[in-house]
Amino acid sequence: MSALHEPLLQWYDEHARDLPWRSPSATPWSVMVSEFMLQQTPVVRVLPVHAQWLERWPTPADLAAETTGEAVRAWGRLGYPRRALRLHAAACALVERFDGAVPPDYDDLRALPGIGDYTAAAIATFAFGRRHVVLDTNVRRVLARTVRGEAMPAPAVTRAERDVAAELLPVDVADAATWSIATMELGALVCTAARPRCEACPVADLCAWRAAGHPAYDGPQRATQAWAGTDRQCRGRLLAVLRDSEGPVHRSSLDAVWSEETQRLRCLAGLVSDGLVARLSADTYALP
8 A cells, every 4th residue: 555545544534524425325316416516616615505406306317307497597506507407417317227326337427428537437436435546626636746746737637647546546445435535635625726734734744745845836827717707707697597587588687687798699699509598589588
Protein backbone atom coordinates (compact mmCIF):
# COMPACT_ATOMS: atom_id res chain seq x y z
CA MET A 1 0.00 0.00 0.00
CA SER A 2 1.06 3.58 -0.62
CA ALA A 3 2.17 5.56 2.42
CA LEU A 4 -0.70 7.91 1.61
CA HIS A 5 -3.38 5.30 2.20
CA GLU A 6 -3.43 4.76 5.95
CA PRO A 7 -3.38 8.41 7.12
CA LEU A 8 -5.93 9.51 4.55
CA LEU A 9 -8.31 6.62 5.23
CA GLN A 10 -8.04 7.26 8.97
CA TRP A 11 -8.67 10.99 8.43
CA TYR A 12 -11.79 10.19 6.42
CA ASP A 13 -13.12 7.94 9.19
CA GLU A 14 -12.89 10.89 11.57
CA HIS A 15 -13.86 13.83 9.35
CA ALA A 16 -16.25 12.59 6.66
CA ARG A 17 -19.36 14.72 6.24
CA ASP A 18 -22.70 13.11 7.00
CA LEU A 19 -24.32 13.29 3.56
CA PRO A 20 -27.53 11.44 2.65
CA TRP A 21 -26.11 9.74 -0.42
CA ARG A 22 -23.30 8.30 1.72
CA SER A 23 -25.61 6.78 4.31
CA PRO A 24 -25.57 2.97 4.56
CA SER A 25 -29.29 3.11 3.79
CA ALA A 26 -28.83 5.21 0.64
CA THR A 27 -30.09 3.52 -2.51
CA PRO A 28 -28.08 3.37 -5.73
CA TRP A 29 -30.68 5.74 -7.19
CA SER A 30 -29.94 8.26 -4.43
CA VAL A 31 -26.24 8.06 -5.30
CA MET A 32 -27.00 8.44 -9.00
CA VAL A 33 -29.20 11.51 -8.44
CA SER A 34 -26.51 13.07 -6.25
CA GLU A 35 -23.84 12.56 -8.90
CA PHE A 36 -25.93 14.34 -11.53
CA MET A 37 -26.70 17.20 -9.15
CA LEU A 38 -23.17 17.63 -7.82
CA GLN A 39 -21.70 18.29 -11.25
CA GLN A 40 -20.54 21.93 -11.03
CA THR A 41 -22.82 22.58 -8.04
CA PRO A 42 -21.77 22.86 -4.35
CA VAL A 43 -23.02 20.32 -1.82
CA VAL A 44 -24.86 22.96 0.22
CA ARG A 45 -27.09 23.80 -2.74
CA VAL A 46 -27.65 20.17 -3.69
CA LEU A 47 -28.76 18.92 -0.26
CA PRO A 48 -32.33 20.37 -0.18
CA VAL A 49 -33.04 19.61 -3.85
CA HIS A 50 -31.73 16.05 -3.52
CA ALA A 51 -34.01 15.48 -0.52
CA GLN A 52 -37.05 16.87 -2.36
CA TRP A 53 -36.25 14.86 -5.46
CA LEU A 54 -35.93 11.56 -3.57
CA GLU A 55 -39.12 12.25 -1.64
CA ARG A 56 -41.04 12.84 -4.84
CA TRP A 57 -39.30 10.25 -7.01
CA PRO A 58 -37.79 7.56 -4.77
CA THR A 59 -37.15 5.24 -7.74
CA PRO A 60 -36.15 5.67 -11.39
CA ALA A 61 -39.59 4.45 -12.43
CA ASP A 62 -41.25 7.26 -10.47
CA LEU A 63 -39.25 9.86 -12.37
CA ALA A 64 -39.65 8.12 -15.72
CA ALA A 65 -43.43 8.32 -15.33
CA GLU A 66 -43.25 12.13 -15.15
CA THR A 67 -42.84 14.61 -18.00
CA THR A 68 -39.48 16.15 -18.70
CA GLY A 69 -41.02 19.49 -17.79
CA GLU A 70 -41.63 18.36 -14.23
CA ALA A 71 -38.01 17.24 -13.96
CA VAL A 72 -36.87 20.69 -15.11
CA ARG A 73 -39.25 22.37 -12.66
CA ALA A 74 -38.03 20.27 -9.73
CA TRP A 75 -34.41 20.97 -10.68
CA GLY A 76 -35.05 24.47 -9.41
CA ARG A 77 -32.07 26.80 -9.36
CA LEU A 78 -29.28 24.23 -9.34
CA GLY A 79 -28.09 25.53 -12.70
CA TYR A 80 -27.19 23.69 -15.90
CA PRO A 81 -30.78 22.40 -16.22
CA ARG A 82 -29.95 20.10 -19.12
CA ARG A 83 -28.74 17.77 -16.36
CA ALA A 84 -32.41 17.36 -15.39
CA LEU A 85 -33.26 16.24 -18.92
CA ARG A 86 -30.37 13.80 -18.93
CA LEU A 87 -31.32 12.37 -15.55
CA HIS A 88 -34.90 11.93 -16.74
CA ALA A 89 -33.65 10.20 -19.90
CA ALA A 90 -31.41 7.95 -17.80
CA ALA A 91 -34.37 7.02 -15.57
CA CYS A 92 -36.39 6.07 -18.65
CA ALA A 93 -33.50 3.95 -19.90
CA LEU A 94 -33.23 2.20 -16.52
CA VAL A 95 -36.91 1.26 -16.75
CA GLU A 96 -36.57 0.06 -20.33
CA ARG A 97 -33.30 -1.86 -19.97
CA PHE A 98 -32.84 -2.79 -16.31
CA ASP A 99 -36.36 -3.17 -14.87
CA GLY A 100 -36.00 0.18 -13.12
CA ALA A 101 -32.84 -0.72 -11.18
CA VAL A 102 -29.49 1.08 -11.29
CA PRO A 103 -26.95 -1.46 -12.63
CA PRO A 104 -23.68 -1.99 -10.75
CA ASP A 105 -21.40 -2.44 -13.77
CA TYR A 106 -19.42 0.45 -15.22
CA ASP A 107 -20.14 -0.47 -18.86
CA ASP A 108 -23.89 -0.63 -18.28
CA LEU A 109 -23.82 2.70 -16.48
CA ARG A 110 -21.64 4.28 -19.15
CA ALA A 111 -24.21 3.36 -21.80
CA LEU A 112 -26.99 5.33 -20.08
CA PRO A 113 -27.92 8.81 -21.39
CA GLY A 114 -25.98 11.63 -19.77
CA ILE A 115 -23.41 9.39 -18.05
CA GLY A 116 -19.74 9.76 -18.88
CA ASP A 117 -16.63 8.10 -17.52
CA TYR A 118 -16.53 9.95 -14.21
CA THR A 119 -20.22 9.51 -13.38
CA ALA A 120 -20.23 5.81 -14.28
CA ALA A 121 -17.14 5.18 -12.16
CA ALA A 122 -18.54 7.22 -9.26
CA ILE A 123 -21.89 5.39 -9.20
CA ALA A 124 -20.25 1.97 -9.46
CA THR A 125 -17.82 2.90 -6.68
CA PHE A 126 -20.03 4.80 -4.24
CA ALA A 127 -23.27 2.86 -4.71
CA PHE A 128 -21.86 -0.63 -5.15
CA GLY A 129 -18.34 -0.53 -3.70
CA ARG A 130 -16.67 -1.41 -6.98
CA ARG A 131 -12.99 -0.69 -7.69
CA HIS A 132 -12.64 2.11 -10.25
CA VAL A 133 -10.52 5.21 -10.76
CA VAL A 134 -12.76 8.16 -9.85
CA LEU A 135 -11.31 11.44 -11.06
CA ASP A 136 -13.30 14.52 -10.17
CA THR A 137 -11.85 18.01 -9.75
CA ASN A 138 -11.06 17.49 -6.07
CA VAL A 139 -9.33 14.15 -6.55
CA ARG A 140 -7.28 15.48 -9.45
CA ARG A 141 -6.10 18.44 -7.38
CA VAL A 142 -5.11 16.27 -4.40
CA LEU A 143 -3.11 13.90 -6.59
CA ALA A 144 -1.49 16.74 -8.53
CA ARG A 145 -0.20 18.23 -5.30
CA THR A 146 0.67 15.21 -3.22
CA VAL A 147 2.20 13.05 -5.96
CA ARG A 148 3.40 15.34 -8.74
CA GLY A 149 4.17 18.48 -6.74
CA GLU A 150 1.96 20.68 -8.92
CA ALA A 151 -0.43 23.34 -7.64
CA MET A 152 -3.25 22.34 -9.99
CA PRO A 153 -3.94 19.58 -12.51
CA ALA A 154 -4.10 20.20 -16.24
CA PRO A 155 -7.39 21.59 -17.61
CA ALA A 156 -8.29 18.13 -18.97
CA VAL A 157 -7.50 14.67 -17.64
CA THR A 158 -4.24 13.30 -19.06
CA ARG A 159 -3.15 9.70 -19.56
CA ALA A 160 -0.28 10.19 -17.11
CA GLU A 161 -2.69 11.53 -14.51
CA ARG A 162 -5.01 8.55 -14.94
CA ASP A 163 -2.05 6.16 -14.66
CA VAL A 164 -0.99 7.74 -11.35
CA ALA A 165 -4.53 7.44 -10.00
CA ALA A 166 -4.71 3.78 -11.07
CA GLU A 167 -1.38 2.98 -9.42
CA LEU A 168 -2.53 4.56 -6.15
CA LEU A 169 -5.87 2.74 -6.07
CA PRO A 170 -5.72 0.15 -3.24
CA VAL A 171 -5.90 -3.47 -4.36
CA ASP A 172 -8.55 -4.32 -1.78
CA VAL A 173 -11.95 -3.49 -3.29
CA ALA A 174 -13.45 -2.03 -0.11
CA ASP A 175 -10.36 0.07 0.58
CA ALA A 176 -10.37 1.27 -3.03
CA ALA A 177 -13.92 2.57 -2.75
CA THR A 178 -13.18 4.32 0.54
CA TRP A 179 -9.93 5.74 -0.84
CA SER A 180 -11.80 7.30 -3.76
CA ILE A 181 -14.31 9.09 -1.56
CA ALA A 182 -11.66 10.00 1.04
CA THR A 183 -9.46 11.65 -1.58
CA MET A 184 -12.46 13.54 -2.89
CA GLU A 185 -13.37 14.68 0.63
CA LEU A 186 -9.84 15.88 1.32
CA GLY A 187 -9.95 18.03 -1.79
CA ALA A 188 -13.35 19.44 -0.85
CA LEU A 189 -12.55 20.27 2.78
CA VAL A 190 -8.78 20.70 3.15
CA CYS A 191 -6.81 20.67 -0.11
CA THR A 192 -9.02 23.31 -1.68
CA ALA A 193 -8.22 25.25 -4.83
CA ALA A 194 -7.90 28.76 -3.40
CA ARG A 195 -6.97 28.31 0.27
CA PRO A 196 -5.51 24.88 1.03
CA ARG A 197 -5.25 24.17 4.77
CA CYS A 198 -1.98 22.28 4.82
CA GLU A 199 -1.87 22.44 8.62
CA ALA A 200 -5.00 20.25 8.73
CA CYS A 201 -3.90 17.80 6.03
CA PRO A 202 -3.24 14.21 7.16
CA VAL A 203 -0.66 13.68 4.41
CA ALA A 204 1.07 17.08 4.55
CA ASP A 205 4.40 15.48 5.45
CA LEU A 206 4.15 13.30 2.33
CA CYS A 207 3.03 16.06 -0.04
CA ALA A 208 5.39 16.77 -2.93
CA TRP A 209 3.89 20.23 -3.53
CA ARG A 210 4.43 21.28 0.08
CA ALA A 211 7.97 19.89 0.07
CA ALA A 212 8.72 21.94 -3.05
CA GLY A 213 7.62 25.16 -1.36
CA HIS A 214 4.12 25.39 -2.88
CA PRO A 215 5.19 26.43 -6.42
CA ALA A 216 2.55 28.41 -8.30
CA TYR A 217 0.58 26.88 -11.16
CA ASP A 218 2.38 27.51 -14.46
CA GLY A 219 0.28 25.49 -16.91
CA PRO A 220 -2.25 26.63 -19.52
CA GLN A 221 -4.55 29.44 -18.43
CA ARG A 222 -7.60 28.06 -16.67
CA ALA A 223 -10.98 29.22 -17.90
CA THR A 224 -13.10 31.28 -15.54
CA GLN A 225 -16.87 31.41 -15.78
CA ALA A 226 -18.47 34.83 -15.92
CA TRP A 227 -22.12 35.23 -14.99
CA ALA A 228 -23.52 38.76 -15.14
CA GLY A 229 -24.93 39.57 -18.56
CA THR A 230 -24.09 36.18 -20.07
CA ASP A 231 -26.38 33.90 -22.02
CA ARG A 232 -26.32 31.58 -19.02
CA GLN A 233 -27.84 34.27 -16.84
CA CYS A 234 -30.39 35.17 -19.49
CA ARG A 235 -31.43 31.53 -19.97
CA GLY A 236 -31.74 31.15 -16.22
CA ARG A 237 -34.03 34.17 -15.94
CA LEU A 238 -36.27 32.97 -18.76
CA LEU A 239 -36.44 29.43 -17.43
CA ALA A 240 -37.27 30.68 -13.93
CA VAL A 241 -40.39 32.43 -15.27
CA LEU A 242 -41.58 29.22 -16.91
CA ARG A 243 -40.64 27.08 -13.93
CA ASP A 244 -42.58 29.28 -11.52
CA SER A 245 -45.69 29.33 -13.70
CA GLU A 246 -48.40 26.70 -13.44
CA GLY A 247 -49.30 27.00 -17.11
CA PRO A 248 -48.27 28.54 -20.44
CA VAL A 249 -46.45 31.86 -20.34
CA HIS A 250 -47.02 34.72 -22.75
CA ARG A 251 -43.91 36.13 -24.37
CA SER A 252 -44.48 39.47 -22.69
CA SER A 253 -43.67 37.90 -19.32
CA LEU A 254 -40.35 36.70 -20.72
CA ASP A 255 -39.65 40.09 -22.27
CA ALA A 256 -40.06 41.66 -18.84
CA VAL A 257 -37.16 39.77 -17.25
CA TRP A 258 -34.51 40.48 -19.90
CA SER A 259 -34.49 43.76 -21.77
CA GLU A 260 -31.88 43.03 -24.46
CA GLU A 261 -34.03 41.65 -27.27
CA THR A 262 -31.43 40.01 -29.49
CA GLN A 263 -29.89 38.08 -26.61
CA ARG A 264 -33.29 37.20 -25.16
CA LEU A 265 -34.58 35.78 -28.45
CA ARG A 266 -31.35 33.85 -29.00
CA CYS A 267 -31.48 32.32 -25.53
CA LEU A 268 -35.17 31.48 -25.82
CA ALA A 269 -34.54 29.73 -29.12
CA GLY A 270 -31.68 27.84 -27.50
CA LEU A 271 -33.89 26.68 -24.64
CA VAL A 272 -36.45 25.40 -27.16
CA SER A 273 -33.74 23.66 -29.19
CA ASP A 274 -32.32 22.02 -26.06
CA GLY A 275 -35.72 20.59 -25.14
CA LEU A 276 -35.97 22.66 -21.96
CA VAL A 277 -38.87 24.79 -23.23
CA ALA A 278 -41.81 24.04 -25.51
CA ARG A 279 -43.14 26.69 -27.90
CA LEU A 280 -46.92 26.32 -27.91
CA SER A 281 -47.70 29.18 -30.31
CA ALA A 282 -46.09 32.28 -31.75
CA ASP A 283 -46.33 34.02 -28.37
CA THR A 284 -46.74 31.32 -25.69
CA TYR A 285 -44.21 28.99 -24.09
CA ALA A 286 -44.22 26.33 -21.37
CA LEU A 287 -42.05 23.65 -19.84
CA PRO A 288 -42.04 20.51 -22.03
